[in-house]
Amino acid sequence: MTAAAPPPGAAGKPARRKGKRDGRAAIGYLLPTLLVLGGLLGYPIYQLVLISLFDYGQEQASGGAALEFLGLGNYQTLLGDPQFWQVLLQTVLFAGFCVVATLLVGAALALLATRVRAVPRMILFLAAIGAWSTPAVAGSTVWLFLFDTDFGLVNEILTGVGLDGFASYSWTYDKYVAFGLVSAQVVWCSFPFVMVTLYAGIKAIPGEVLEAAALDGASTVRTMTSVILPLLRPLLIIVTIQSIIWDFKIFTQIYVMTGGGGVAGQNLVLNVYAYQKAFAASEYGLGSAIGVVMTVLLLGVIVLYLRALRRSGEEL
């Protein structure tokens, strides 16, 4: 394995020998990663599907009772439960809203950043980096404090300008208001990634391309849609997929800001719902079934998104 590689340009047999040695070296280099990923990602995925097929409760978990194979029983229970459908719908709407809002805000501010001089841009980027680096728990607590019923600045300001209805107004009591508050926090901490990435993408477009467009008499809108957007396409795909992945499995913000899923569980999303089922109600089988549904759903959304892109003629 320590032998020198064949000199460049040597073709045929030596190259094949290099291939074989490559294989052996690759195994060595990849072994730690494969062990970690196989043991802590691959095996748990297999286990997740397996557990979801059993009646796995507190007694089974502690070894006090035998496992009972349910087949698709957990899934039947789940699909027959109106709360599941409600939570599923909420998750899709909530995540979808967060994704769209994050992309719009991030893209708009990236564009704005290209139109201003260095100092205002730097101020905007510093603020964005601050929001970006705030851990989810810390971000959730400060937003909660700003919108606190009794000690929150927002209620104070609103009543100060004459909106007396906001004295002691609870932002987490009504289902939609609570979801709105959480979405605002989510957009706040995730738009910077979109903004900074797209800004870097716009900056990377060669000046000559834009000059050529201007020389050809293209309008701002035309330049945008026909030149900038197609060039940004790969980056847009990445930020959209990342946003979908992040927002579909939000746990911390919902858990912290709505106190574990809102009044009577009205603000549950799939992730928190699965956690509550599995660990609060000790229905591990059911919790796993929700996990499977979540995985399938997320992969499905992303596959659909990629297919839609391919149909519109985009190579990945």
Added chain:
Amino acid sequence: MKRPGRTVAEIVTVLIALVVAFPLYWMVLSALKPASEVLSTSPRPWTFAPSLESFTKVLTVENFGRYFLNSVVVALVVVTVALLCSFLAATALTRFRFKGRTTLLVMLLVAQLVPVEALTVPLFFLMRQVGDVAPAFGLNHLGSLMLVHLAFGLPFAIWMLRGFVAAVPVELEEAATLDGASRFRFTWQVLFPLVAPGLVATSVLSFIHAWNDFLFAKTFIISAEENQTLPLAILTFFKPDQNDWGAIMAGSTLMTIPVLIFFIFVQRRLVSGLAGAVKG
């Protein structure tokens, strides 16, 4: 005609920046206010009497230092091991030709899409089993968190590092091998220093990932309170009768500062890293 438009855009930019930064300002300000002022029904956007009362409280009375240290230990171990593993894997996947390479790359891409939170149940049972063999890596111990964060950080780290490894010219490797350097030596003495910017960007992402985790800490550290991490410690100040907002804001500030410092240092590299990952 262009100038006034730009001035308006610049004013709007600064106003947006102020709104975006405001929650952070409020967090630090509330952490610095004396308790009586935090719990005032007419809060002021400044304070006349800054005090370290809340910081002292969380750091001494509530054993917050211990939780802080736990978070630091978990994040640092995860970053170190993740860097070594992902660097080796990225090198193999970029510079070696072997069977199954493409399959592995596709699997890594798919692995990034798996909602790791969905795996909480099987991982909980796995950690319980691991605990029977190696207690330090089982439930209620920091090792369990390290293992989980490592597994979930690796696919993205490898994917991101690939761009950096690929950017090192092949001629360099050929020159090194002609000079008699083994592949192993080339990897560590030539490649490793050259991809340092990528390693920095990757380490930040791994760090943040481990540092921010709330779900797994909540699930795995059930009964060993001394092994809890920061996110959970902050939540202990939420009380049914009266939230201790001063302490919550002080804890949140302490939790944010390390990430903020990290981010400001590597901001540029992070962006080029993200762009590199996209290109690679």
